[in-house]
Structure formats: structure tokens, C-alpha cells
Amino acid sequence: MKYGFWIFMFIVDLLIPLLMLVFGWVLLKKPPKQINGIYGYRTARSMKNMDTWNFAHAYCGKLWSKIGGLMFPISMILMLFLKDKDSDTIGLWGGILIAIQTFVLIIAIFPVEHALKKNFDKDGNRVK
Numbered sequence: 001m002k003y004g005f006w007i008f009m010f011i012v013d014l015l016i017p018l019l020m021l022v023f024g025w026v027l028l029k030k031p032p033k034q035i036n037g038i039y040g041y042r043t044a045r046s047m048k049n050m051d052t053w054n055f056a057h058a059y060c061g062k063l064w065s066k067i068g069g070l071m072f073p074i075s076m077i078l079m080l081f082l083k084d085k086d087s088d089t090i091g092l093w094g095g096i097l098i099a100i101q102t103f104v105l106i107i108a109i110f111p112v113e114h115a116l117k118k119n120f121d122k123d124g125n126r127v128k
Contacts (some may be wrong), residue, residue: 003083005087005090005091006079006082006083006085006090009079009082009090009091009094010076010079012094012098013075013078013079013094013097013098013101014072014075014076014079016068016071016098016101016102016105017067017068017069017071017072017075017101018068018072019068020064020065020067020068020071020105021064021065021068021069021072022068023061023064024060024061024062024063024064024065024066024067024068025061025065026061027040027041027057027058027060027061027064028057028058028061028062028065029061031053031054031057031058031061032053032057035047035049035050035053040053040057041056041057041060041112043056043109043113043116045113045116045117045120045124046112046116048120048123048124049124051120051124051126052116052120052124055115055116055119055120056112056116059111059112059115059116060108060112063108063111063112064108067104067105067108071101071104075097075101078093078097079094079097082094
């Protein structure tokens, strides 16, 4: 099957943007109702109280939805350019794309934490 590896990489390279879209929507529209250590945007700052918890989920949900919505078509287009390439080229560029997506996913924590720090003091009280 000539295109089997390309199809596999195509699907794999769309997983992170798709997960960011889905979880962005979930965090925005159906965030966890209670602070917990299992599910949700869990950092020391976001778990101070329900106000910080809800703010972090709304902010992260919007951010992940935007980033996922941007990365999904870009990833799809980049993978379409690789359709007729050899397996080594598809694997190399597909792997680079996954690494970039993972980096963006992790870096997205910083704007959320910055927004929390800007809007709440160290005890979790809203800054006036």
C-alpha cells in the first residue's frame, strides 16, 4: 500500500490540533464544576479558589480552541504537500510537525498563567 504510511502520519499529525479543539471547547463550555487534581487545567495558581479555577478554564478553552483551529488546517495542508514523498521524508517532516505542535501545546500554559497572575493576586483574590 503506497499511501499507507502517509495516511497514518496524516491522521497522527492532526491529533494534537483536533484534541486542542475538542478540549478547548470542553474547558470553555463544560469545565469541571469542582476543583480537583484529576481533570481540568490544574496549576497551583488555577486551583486557589473557584474564581481562579473558572477563569483559567475559560481562558485556556478560548486559547486552545483558537490554536487548534489554526493548527488543524495548517497541519492538513503541510501533510498534503508530503502525499507523494517517500516514507523517510514523510516520517521526518511529520515528526517535526508533531514536535512543533507539542511545543505549542506546552507553551500555551504561559499565557494562561500570565492572565491569572494579571487578574488575581497571590492569594487568588481578583485584582481591582
